[in-house]
Amino acid sequence: MKTIKNLQRLHRFHKLIQDETTGSPKELARRLRISERLVYLMVEQLKDYNAKVCYNRSRKTYYYTEYFDLEVSISVYVQNKEERTDLHFG
Numbered sequence: 001m002k003t004i005k006n007l008q009r010l011h012r013f014h015k016l017i018q019d020e021t022t023g024s025p026k027e028l029a030r031r032l033r034i035s036e037r038l039v040y041l042m043v044e045q046l047k048d049y050n051a052k053v054c055y056n057r058s059r060k061t062y063y064y065t066e067y068f069d070l071e072v073s074i075s076v077y078v079q080n081k082e083e084r085t086d087l088h089f090g
Contacts, residue, residue: 004074011072013042017053022062
């Protein structure tokens with residue numbers, strides 16, 4: 001489930017970048033309840049996906065310099081003899 005949590009966090013970060021409301025790396029780390037180091041790692045991960053991510057110091061926000069979208073959709077089901085439980089994320 002850690003992978004799902006990481007993908008959810010990355011997707012939330014992406015939405016904040018799209019809205020240009022991330023705040024500083026320190027503020028963003030606090031907001032997402034992660035380390036500042038992890039913020040920088042997520043920026044690098046987005047860049048690995050060819051996202052053009054920059055940071056504006058005066059506005060204190062990350063932003064995309066070119067159109068980029070990230071969609072996270074995960075479907076998991078757990079089944080035993082009596083029932084099936086579906087979990088959807090995204």
